[in-house]
Amino acid sequence: MSNIRWKIITILVVFVVFAALGVYPLVAARYGIHSPGFLMDKQLKLGLDLKGGVHLVLRVETDDALKGETDIEMERLREELQNRKITVANVSAISPTQFRVDGVPPAQDAEFRQAATEVQTNFDRGSNVNGSYTFTMKPNIAINLRDEAVVQARQTIERRVNELGVTEPSIAQQGNDQILVQLPGVTEVEKAKSIIGSPGKLELKIVEGGPSATKEALLVNGQVPDGMEIVPGASGTPGDTGTVYYMVKRAAAVTGRALRTARPSLDQNNLPAVSFTLNTEGGRRFGKVSSENIGRQLAIILDGRVQSSPVLQGKITTDGQIFGSFTQEETQNLSLILRSGSLPARMTYLEERTIGPSLGADSIRSGVISSIVGLLLVVSFMLIYYKLSGVNAVVALIFNLIILLGLMAYIGAVMTLPGIAGFVLTMGIGVDSNVLIFERIKEELEAQRGVRASINAGFSRVFWTLVDTHVSAGISCAFLFQFGTGPIRGFAVTLFIGLLSNLFTSIFVSKTLFEMALSNRQQVATLSI
Amino acid sequence: MHIFKHTNIDFLRWRVHALVVSWAIIIAGIAALASKGIPRGVEFAGGTVVIEQFDQVPSVQQVRAALDRNYPGGGQYSVVQSYGDPAQRQLMIRVPQVGGESGSSLSGVADQVEDALRKGGLGNFHRQGTEIVGPTVGRELTSKALLATGLSLFGILLYLAFRFQFSFGVGAVVATIHDLLITLAFLSFFRYDLTLNVIAAILTMTGYSTNDTIVIFDRIRENMRSMRRDSLRDIINASVNQTLSRTVITSGTALLTALALFFFGGEVLHGFAFTMVVGIITGTYSSVFIAAAIVSFWRGSAPTRAAAHAPATTATAPQQPQRKTTKPQRKARAS
Numbered sequence: 001m002s003n004i005r006w007k008i009i010t011i012l013v014v015f016v017v018f019a020a021l022g023v024y025p026l027v028a029a030r031y032g033i034h035s036p037g038f039l040m041d042k043q044l045k046l047g048l049d050l051k052g053g054v055h056l057v058l059r060v061e062t063d064d065a066l067k068g069e070t071d072i073e074m075e076r077l078r079e080e081l082q083n084r085k086i087t088v089a090n091v092s093a094i095s096p097t098q099f100r101v102d103g104v105p106p107a108q109d110a111e112f113r114q115a116a117t118e119v120q121t122n123f124d125r126g127s128n129v130n131g132s133y134t135f136t137m138k139p140n141i142a143i144n145l146r147d148e149a150v151v152q153a154r155q156t157i158e159r160r161v162n163e164l165g166v167t168e169p170s171i172a173q174q175g176n177d178q179i180l181v182q183l184p185g186v187t188e189v190e191k192a193k194s195i196i197g198s199p200g201k202l203e204l205k206i207v208e209g210g211p212s213a214t215k216e217a218l219l220v221n222g223q224v225p226d227g228m229e230i231v232p233g234a235s236g237t238p239g240d241t242g243t244v245y246y247m248v249k250r251a252a253a254v255t256g257r258a259l260r261t262a263r264p265s266l267d268q269n270n271l272p273a274v275s276f277t278l279n280t281e282g283g284r285r286f287g288k289v290s291s292e293n294i295g296r297q298l299a300i301i302l303d304g305r306v307q308s309s310p311v312l313q314g315k316i317t318t319d320g321q322i323f324g325s326f327t328q329e330e331t332q333n334l335s336l337i338l339r340s341g342s343l344p345a346r347m348t349y350l351e352e353r354t355i356g357p358s359l360g361a362d363s364i365r366s367g368v369i370s371s372i373v374g375l376l377l378v379v380s381f382m383l384i385y386y387k388l389s390g391v392n393a394v395v396a397l398i399f400n401l402i403i404l405l406g407l408m409a410y411i412g413a414v415m416t417l418p419g420i421a422g423f424v425l426t427m428g429i430g431v432d433s434n435v436l437i438f439e440r441i442k443e444e445l446e447a448q449r450g451v452r453a454s455i456n457a458g459f460s461r462v463f464w465t466l467v468d469t470h471v472s473a474g475i476s477c478a479f480l481f482q483f484g485t486g487p488i489r490g491f492a493v494t495l496f497i498g499l500l501s502n503l504f505t506s507i508f509v510s511k512t513l514f515e516m517a518l519s520n521r522q523q524v525a526t527l528s529i
Numbered sequence: 530m531h532i533f534k535h536t537n538i539d540f541l542r543w544r545v546h547a548l549v550v551s552w553a554i555i556i557a558g559i560a561a562l563a564s565k566g567i568p569r570g571v572e573f574a575g576g577t578v579v580i581e582q583f584d585q586v587p588s589v590q591q592v593r594a595a596l597d598r599n600y601p602g603g604g605q606y607s608v609v610q611s612y613g614d615p616a617q618r619q620l621m622i623r624v625p626q627v628g629g630e631s632g633s634s635l636s637g638v639a640d641q642v643e644d645a646l647r648k649g650g651l652g653n654f655h656r657q658g659t660e661i662v663g664p665t666v667g668r669e670l671t672s673k674a675l676l677a678t679g680l681s682l683f684g685i686l687l688y689l690a691f692r693f694q695f696s697f698g699v700g701a702v703v704a705t706i707h708d709l710l711i712t713l714a715f716l717s718f719f720r721y722d723l724t725l726n727v728i729a730a731i732l733t734m735t736g737y738s739t740n741d742t743i744v745i746f747d748r749i750r751e752n753m754r755s756m757r758r759d760s761l762r763d764i765i766n767a768s769v770n771q772t773l774s775r776t777v778i779t780s781g782t783a784l785l786t787a788l789a790l791f792f793f794g795g796e797v798l799h800g801f802a803f804t805m806v807v808g809i810i811t812g813t814y815s816s817v818f819i820a821a822a823i824v825s826f827w828r829g830s831a832p833t834r835a836a837a838h839a840p841a842t843t844a845t846a847p848q849q850p851q852r853k854t855t856k857p858q859r860k861a862r863a864s
Binding site (some may be wrong): 049057058059151173189268349350351352353354355356358359362363365366367369372374377378382383385398409417418420421422424425427428429431435436439443461464465468469472473474475476477478479480482483486488491492493 | 578580582613614615617656657658660661662663665666669673674676677678680681684685687689692702725726728729732733736737738739743744747751771774775778780781782783784785786787788790792793794795798799801802805817818
């Protein structure tokens, strides 16, 4: 019967392929057998909960990005109004996406509208209420800005993690504004977190007032002058840890975006510092600003805090240095952060999980033990209850597990602890299909039909039942996958693949085994079931 | 070998009793939920969990006392448990607070806890793991979990309504909701934390418990064709009896593996395995006693002549050729 031969060949090929993909690399890695790289690359990956490492969930505060955009637009409108000699009482932000202009002179109302229309393409202008206008960011612009901020943040974190040299990190967006960072094998949680979450915003601004011990001393007529802002910082005097305040222009002469590179170095007193190089465009602007302001102080502001405020001695173009009271490690981290670019918004940590390597090893051990115990229980039950046909079910079950491992390795799925649970459950639930078929065959045998006919009837009658049960289990798997993160997804994937391979083994493999057993015999009177 | 040979149990006779028992458990469960609630795991409640390995394991009271004296929040709302194998000398300490959400660090609380332990003179210990979850995460998770459960039930309802009939879909979904409620009741009785893993087990269980139901429904559909002269009640009873050994065997093997997980799967999977064990038992019970009973309630116990031609003919087409040949035996045995 060549039909059977082909079925057996198909089964053997499937077996060899999946065993090579799923089982062999694990065994080879365990016992240090040298193997070709293409096989080892596909080795089933362990999740963080088994391997140990850090799992972080951060939220990107996308409001920050909107606020920044609103600030820029306010500034542009203010400049335009100055150019056109329109004097308004006040321009102020009222929410991340809204700002208000008060006291527009009635005589210049038309001109104001014209100026606003020219400058404000991203904002919708409300109507005039007693000389006040409210500008609201267009909804699609706001959505784009939020999305961009999340994407940028993810890319920045990716660069930082890559610079940290973590192997096989995983950085993924989750939901609208969350970023999931998984760092296998990392134990220095605090360092990783401070590098990932640090804004890394570098600004160079000319000092217009200060330093002064209090904010109030810098105010002009009780308020901050237009276009200026007050920034806290270290006094710079050695040994003084107090905070002083500087008044600087709101608009930065040069920002971190113009950075080409940054590296740890030493300052003139041989203390750790960070040297940076600007790109050509940034160098030209910095050259212009520095030559115009010789003798004045330049504030080097990192994440809203003045790090140092050296006096400009001459024209500086592309090279500069950030010094202050840094340790050597801090300068290394800071260089890394500056090189990878700034985050577009603040980051909030929502969740943090660290799994020490020994906890992971414990989990693997208990996972393996419960798998073996589960397998032994199921196998012995099937053999006792179904005798020789039980062998058939056991072969199908082992096939099922091998295909499951192989497919998971092939698609790059991750084995987690709940995934192992899925693996164990697949054994228990997977034999269901065999039980269903066998019980049906028994019924048919009792009805005094021949062995061959009973087997055929058993398989074909149960086929659609199997489809129905597998589809409905698949539906709950799909929602489980969509609901879960990390380990739970691993579980859902394991279960789902288990369902697929179970359909194959319980119907195709198991039936072929029966056919094989029967093909050598002409007259079959009994079946061991 | 047979577990059940030609049983002829009148399952539908027990349907009222079954409903009473189920309702009793569910109501007790709701009462327990209302009074004590289900303890929410750290993923849902937010908070900080630290797992420490000690050179000399202190008692739970000692840890609590150390927290009371030295931890800013006090030990009042903390949970202290031994973690994993006692030979590992590990304790899990959970406090409700988390560090400031913003900024670079959530783990300040973990450090404070360790500080308190150190000042309490509890000997040497090493941090094995931490889990810190901010308060917003739990809220999101809860709504996502409810949504996922609801959607998956709805998906199963749709699929069964398409493959069988609407009443069957209702029967399966009511049985599954029944299983959900019973499982929650048991989680509340036995004070298991509601964690992500437990939710995963609950969702798996919804898929699993419909499995048994589908197998029985499939047989009912088949018998509706071969037993046209019998009442729906007889058909349902015959179908449940015919599939009884399969139902018991499969639940048995599934239960064996769930028990293997419960006893050997380690600390993390304990709640998961418990939920599966309860889910498998109630799932089996509900497919035998509840699901089909709902179908018979829904359609009344009228003879099925009118209903028999209703099953979706397209879906069952592949089975038809075989069916003709066995019809007489099937009927004779079932009645």
